[in-house]
Amino acid sequence: MLAETFKSFLAIAIELTILFVVISFLINLLQSYIPYEKVEKHLGGKNKIFAAFFALIFAFVTPFCSCSTIPVVVNMLKKKMPFSIVMIFLFASPVLDPTIITIMGVILGWKVTVMYTVITAIFSVVIGFTLAALGFEKSVKNVVMKGYEESNKKFDWKAAWQETMQLMKSVYPYLLIGAAIGAVIHGLVPTKWIAGTFGSGNWWLIPLAAVIGIPLYIRLSSMIPISQVLIAKGMALGPVMALMISSAGASLPEVILLKSIFKKELVITFVLSVMTMSTVSGFIFYLI
Structure with missing residues (x-):
């Protein structure tokens, strides 16, 4: 059983390593063609729908975890960008x-990945505009935070590879942790137990997964291999996606950082919004 678990870990780790290096390298090359100055200009534009679209693009091309997003949010607020657009970026x-x-598409399938992308993007926009409409902009503190610098550097092949290796240092350990947990679940946890406990139609598993995901601080990179094994073992897709979205969208370290730039009512609303987004998303996957 232990030998089977180790073989499973090697198989998952090798697959994720190849995917991560190849995809990261290609994306780093493509980022050299993204006109960040124009994107930031559109973020502050008068057309809010257009600005929201560019906020999603900006969120997509800035691969940050929940904590490293905070300095960028501070920089956007300092530039007097619309509060709704900043919130869309924060959530997305x-x-x-x-x-x-991209790894999710290869591992979990493109149908699930497209649904995940569309649902999280729509929720980010809706929540961002809703918070602005409710007047939460007044809950932003006047702070200055270091840690974000703009860069006009254009990538070449060498720079793209260096950036990929740098990303490996920060993200790859989480991929290996996820692969290890996934291998343990695959080798030691009975399929019948997972399918019987989490594969049923119990609706309460979805909000429970959404609540559990936030304090766990499981990065999205760790959740992919874990989700693959859980689904293969028979766990329902709804709770898996709720756990994935809540763990990626918010974390205890991020909440602590947010308290330095937001007042308490906005921090609480942010956590509740992530829980709502993950819960409703889980139910959408559950119903479909």
Whole structure:
């Protein structure tokens, strides 16, 4: 059983490593053609729908986890960008990582991945505009945070490879952790137990997964291999996606950072919004 678990870990780890290196390298090359200055100009434009679309694009091409998104949010607020657009980016950036979404497509299937991308994008926009309409902009503190610098550097092949290796240092350990957990589930946890406990039509598993995901701080890169094994073992897709979205969208370290730039009422609303997004998304996957 232990030998089977180790073989499963090697198989998952090798597959994820190849996918991660190849996809990250290609995306880093493509990022050299993205006109960031024009994107930021559109983010602050008068057409809010158009600006929301560019906020999603900006979130997609900035592969940050929930914590590293915060300095960029501060920079956007300092530039007096519309509050609704900043909130759209805050919600969308951690869950719309281009590398991880591509890996998700290969591992979990493109139908699931397209649904995930569309649902999280729509929710990010709706939540961003809703928070602005409810007047939460007044809950932003006047702070200055270091840690974000703009760059006009154009990637070449060498620079793209260096960037890929740098990304490997920060993200790859989480991929291996996810692969290890997935291998343990695959080798040691009985399929019948997972299918019987989490594969049933119990609706309450979805909000439970959404609540559990936030304090766990499982990065999206770790959740992909875990989700693959859980689904293969018979776990329902709804709770898996709810756990994936909530763990990627918010975390305890991020909430602590948010308290330095947002007042308490906005921090609480942010956490509740992530839980709502993950719960409703889970039910959508559950029904479909």
